[in-house]
Amino acid sequence: MALNVAYLSQGKLYLKLGDASVQEVESQFGQTVQERVLQIKKRNSWKDQGMMAGLFPPEILQEIERQNSSAPPISVTSLCRGLDNKLFYALEVGDVGGIFKLDQASNREDRLFHSNDFRVHYLSLHPDGQQIACTTIYKTGVANIAVMPVDGIRPRDITEGDSLDLAPRWVPGGGRAIVFQSAGIGRDRNGLAREQGPFSIEKLDFDKQDMECLAADPKYDFLGPQMTADGTLYYIRRPYRATQRRMTPWQVIKDIVLMPVRLVYAIFQWLNFFTQRYTGKPLTIAGMPKSVDAQKLVEIWGNAIDPVKALQENRKFGDLDAPPLVPRSWQLMRQHPNSEAEIIAESVLSYDLTADGLIVYTNGSGIYSLKPGAVPNRIHVGSLIEQVTLVGSSQE
Numbered sequence: 001m002a003l004n005v006a007y008l009s010q011g012k013l014y015l016k017l018g019d020a021s022v023q024e025v026e027s028q029f030g031q032t033v034q035e036r037v038l039q040i041k042k043r044n045s046w047k048d049q050g051m052m053a054g055l056f057p058p059e060i061l062q063e064i065e066r067q068n069s070s071a072p073p074i075s076v077t078s079l080c081r082g083l084d085n086k087l088f089y090a091l092e093v094g095d096v097g098g099i100f101k102l103d104q105a106s107n108r109e110d111r112l113f114h115s116n117d118f119r120v121h122y123l124s125l126h127p128d129g130q131q132i133a134c135t136t137i138y139k140t141g142v143a144n145i146a147v148m149p150v151d152g153i154r155p156r157d158i159t160e161g162d163s164l165d166l167a168p169r170w171v172p173g174g175g176r177a178i179v180f181q182s183a184g185i186g187r188d189r190n191g192l193a194r195e196q197g198p199f200s201i202e203k204l205d206f207d208k209q210d211m212e213c214l215a216a217d218p219k220y221d222f223l224g225p226q227m228t229a230d231g232t233l234y235y236i237r238r239p240y241r242a243t244q245r246r247m248t249p250w251q252v253i254k255d256i257v258l259m260p261v262r263l264v265y266a267i268f269q270w271l272n273f274f275t276q277r278y279t280g281k282p283l284t285i286a287g288m289p290k291s292v293d294a295q296k297l298v299e300i301w302g303n304a305i306d307p308v309k310a311l312q313e314n315r316k317f318g319d320l321d322a323p324p325l326v327p328r329s330w331q332l333m334r335q336h337p338n339s340e341a342e343i344i345a346e347s348v349l350s351y352d353l354t355a356d357g358l359i360v361y362t363n364g365s366g367i368y369s370l371k372p373g374a375v376p377n378r379i380h381v382g383s384l385i386e387q388v389t390l391v392g393s394s395q396e
Helices: 028-052 058-068 249-279 307-317
Strands: 002-009 012-017 023-025 074-081 086-093 096-103 108-115 119-125 131-137 143-149 163-170 177-187 193-196 200-205 210-215 220-227 233-239 298-300 303-305 331-335 342-346 350-353 359-362 366-370 377-381 385-394
Touching: 002 074, 002 359, 002 366, 002 377, 012 074, 028 074, 028 086, 028 096, 028 108, 074 119, 074 385, 086 119, 096 119, 131 163, 163 220, 177 220, 200 220, 210 220, 210 233, 220 350, 233 350, 342 359, 342 366, 359 385, 366 385
Parallel strands: 119 163, 143 163, 350 385
Antiparallel strands: 002 012, 002 385, 012 023, 074 086, 086 096, 096 108, 119 131, 131 143, 163 177, 177 193, 177 200, 200 210, 220 233, 233 331, 298 303, 331 342, 350 359, 359 366, 366 377
């Protein structure tokens, strides 16, 4: 039996059905929004050019014209499998985002909801196919768990507070309950988010109207929880890393000593920016460290990762053909009721599971299937894989 999987890579949605070649799924809604934004930019571009013609050099005016002729990227941020060969995903185009349903058989895309008030991530369809749970992310930095009927108007928040509530998953069974990860936000006197606590795993039971903490540890983040009908809990465990450094006397002395070096480096980067902008070629100075291109950073569970550096560091202990994007300390855990948690896989970035215990997971470069009591089997090699989910199986 060959597996059918869907996965996200750099904001694009791909399907791998059995042994067939990978195919990209393109959103008709996203393309329509892109065309509309481009038309608006072109209508207004002559105003910008007239106002800035005498204020900026031709090179900057050309860059403005280039930006006016470029469309906002289409980015798929989350996906989950549905019933009857359906697939649900969240999509963003500029400031507009929404939830969509794809019929794989007819390749038809249906829009369930769209808005520019908040972003939607982390979709999960209830086993009965009637409700979707998701995360609504607001400009204030707060993220809530929300639910929406499949034929509803918009998601409705069911959690609140100054926290990050992410990755809801429905618990299979007769009742209505979800598990999700949650972390508190620390703010300064101006209301700006400065720190984030470790992620714990919470269970919200709608029928009992009760909230229960299933797993918490100040040394770890617990990510992407899923629970089976018998109460077995799965999640990714990674070491917790505080956003703000705790200053020690040694760090203060080190920062003072390195201040001239950092100042020179900042001046170099400033000159390098303008040189590359106007000549198309960067400055090159022997021994000067290379800057990290922010556009090449990949955000994984809230952490910005340089993929080139990460792949080089993790290649020594991972699959040579599919080196991990995350270190071995990112572990997939399984915890049976009234038992200690056990490690079942390492370097896990995203995973999905079925009722019979089959697991599919990715390390960021490869996709693997894992049956109970067996060793992982690699089924696909890709690049910068952000999320993976099972969408069924096909007979060989």
